[in-house]
Amino acid sequence: MSVPVTILCGGLGAGKTTLLSQLLEEDDRDIAVLVNDVGEVNVDADLVEARTDLETGDEVVALENGCICCSLGGELSRSVIQLWKEHDFDSLVVEASGVGEPEPIARQFVRGPAGGPYDLDAVVTVADARLFYDTFVDGDEKPVRQGPDESGSRPIADLLLEQVEFCDLLVLNKCDLVSEAERDRVVAVLETLQPRADIVTTEYGSVRPDELLESERFDLEAARESAGWKRAVEASADHEAGDSLHDHGDSGDGESGDEHRNHGDGESGDGENHDHGDGESHDHGDDDHTHPPERYGIDVTTFARTRPFHPRRLREFLEDVPDGLVRAKGLCWIAGRERAAITMSYAGTETTLEVTGRWIASFSEQRQEAYRRGQPDMPWDEEWGDREVRLALIGRNLDQVALESRLEDCLLTDSEMAENWDDYENETPTAMGESTTISSGSAADRSNP
Numbered sequence: 001m002s003v004p005v006t007i008l009c010g011g012l013g014a015g016k017t018t019l020l021s022q023l024l025e026e027d028d029r030d031i032a033v034l035v036n037d038v039g040e041v042n043v044d045a046d047l048v049e050a051r052t053d054l055e056t057g058d059e060v061v062a063l064e065n066g067c068i069c070c071s072l073g074g075e076l077s078r079s080v081i082q083l084w085k086e087h088d089f090d091s092l093v094v095e096a097s098g099v100g101e102p103e104p105i106a107r108q109f110v111r112g113p114a115g116g117p118y119d120l121d122a123v124v125t126v127a128d129a130r131l132f133y134d135t136f137v138d139g140d141e142k143p144v145r146q147g148p149d150e151s152g153s154r155p156i157a158d159l160l161l162e163q164v165e166f167c168d169l170l171v172l173n174k175c176d177l178v179s180e181a182e183r184d185r186v187v188a189v190l191e192t193l194q195p196r197a198d199i200v201t202t203e204y205g206s207v208r209p210d211e212l213l214e215s216e217r218f219d220l221e222a223a224r225e226s227a228g229w230k231r232a233v234e235a236s237a238d239h240e241a242g243d244s245l246h247d248h249g250d251s252g253d254g255e256s257g258d259e260h261r262n263h264g265d266g267e268s269g270d271g272e273n274h275d276h277g278d279g280e281s282h283d284h285g286d287d288d289h290t291h292p293p294e295r296y297g298i299d300v301t302t303f304a305r306t307r308p309f310h311p312r313r314l315r316e317f318l319e320d321v322p323d324g325l326v327r328a329k330g331l332c333w334i335a336g337r338e339r340a341a342i343t344m345s346y347a348g349t350e351t352t353l354e355v356t357g358r359w360i361a362s363f364s365e366q367r368q369e370a371y372r373r374g375q376p377d378m379p380w381d382e383e384w385g386d387r388e389v390r391l392a393l394i395g396r397n398l399d400q401v402a403l404e405s406r407l408e409d410c411l412l413t414d415s416e417m418a419e420n421w422d423d424y425e426n427e428t429p430t431a432m433g434e435s436t437t438i439s440s441g442s443a444a445d446r447s448n449p
């Protein structure tokens with residue numbers, strides 16, 4: 001029997017990982033998860049893994065490539081087919097990166113080699129209620145795509161619309177950040193944009209598992225009529241419109257993913273191999289041969305240093321996040337918190353700093369050695385061990401040099417490295433699970449220990 005697949009998409013920082021972590025915690029089914037992050041820092045995989053009881057973490061697979069659309073033909077299919085061969089599980093959830101377009105991923109499970117062992121169950125889009133309201137619900141008119149600007153890149157708002165249009169279930173998250181009236185207006189707009197989808201409103205991704213798994217929401221016939229799928233199918237090079245989209249070609253044995261490199265170009269339905277030989281992808285189903293991040297003018301960089309942030313300067317930075325920064329996430333070492341590995345997550349206007357683990361260097365020598373034997377590739381500083389700052393920064397029209405220099409200024413100086421860091425005023429959390437939220441644009445913060 002085919003394994004049902006739920007594809008989870010939604011804007012950067014809308015709450016996909018939060019929702020997924022809850023689902024894994026609450027549901028008894030064996031769920032395999034495939035996550036895809038933008039940039040080099042695979043935060044989502046680490047976060048999801050940390051919150052599951054999986055001993056090996058084998059069932060959480062990270063696509064390292066950073067661009068799910070480029071890895072579609074090769075890595076995505078290969079990963080899910082390998083997963084299916086090696087593990088026994090009831091459901092698969094694919095978390096697309098926040099800049100991923102859902103359609104090429106979904107298409108893999110309907111037409112591509114992964115369509116053999118798997119069966120697309122639902123495409124779920126998580127939307128940020130606050131952001132959606134601020135972006136689209138100003139006037140009475142239905143939001144429309146803006147298309148590329150003079151620089152050729154499309155506004156991120158277009159991607160949000162794409163993700164809304166192309167789904168079976170809409171999860172309107174972050175409803176704590178809008179009033180009831182604002183929420184109702186967002187729901188009304190979403191209903192006009194995607195009449196076929198069910199809508200649930202939530203805070204912190206709290207959705208009943210049955211809404212997400214084996215809900216059988218995906219209906220091929222209905223989907224064919226919907227705008228997003230119509231475009232997907234029309235974009236396909238397959239002219240046999242009357243054929244069943246469930247043409248799995250040679251995929252039934254689960255082997256074909258190794259050879260398929262169909263780049264999500266819509267040609268996979270014919271069951272032939274389309275190896276362009278160079279291992280590069282050229283086409284993502286659109287006419288422009290660009291990756292979604294490029295198409296939306298999104299830049300991704302990594303800021304990695306083996307030096308801690310000064311707690312006050314970091315806070316001041318987070319209260320005044322530069323324009324153009326869309327999303328930041330990763331691990332922070334904050335001076336005075338030598339045990340706590342703190343995950344930073346900035347999305348919308350808020351940054352959460354949450355203790356999600358301990359630095360290995362804060363354990364006894366014996367345990368340090370045991371951990372390090374298990375992870376021989378882990379970078380290790382003679383003095384500070386694994387403590388580090390490692391952030392993925394996602395921006396649009398962002399002055400990267402200025403951003404890097406501002407972050408650099410938040411790190412301890414050479415002379416501060418010699419100070420007693422416990423003397424610093426420091427409101428960052430200390431114990432596992434504790435978090436602090438800092439709002440950009442205001443000096444006030446809310447702490448939830």
Ligand SMILES: Nc1nc2c(ncn2[C@@H]2O[C@H](COP(=O)(O)OP(=O)(O)OP(=O)(O)O)[C@@H](O)[C@H]2O)c(=O)[nH]1
Pocket residue numbers: 010011012013014015016017018019044097098099173174175176177202203204205327329345346347351352
């Ligand atoms: N206020 C508020 N914050 C939320 C809610 N849900 C999630 N968050 C916070 O929003 C931030 C982003 O959440 P994630 O779950 O990491 O978002 P994501 O969609 O996985 O992000 P990407 O993978 O980068 O696209 C985190 O700091 C969450 O704690 C919510 O309902 N309300």
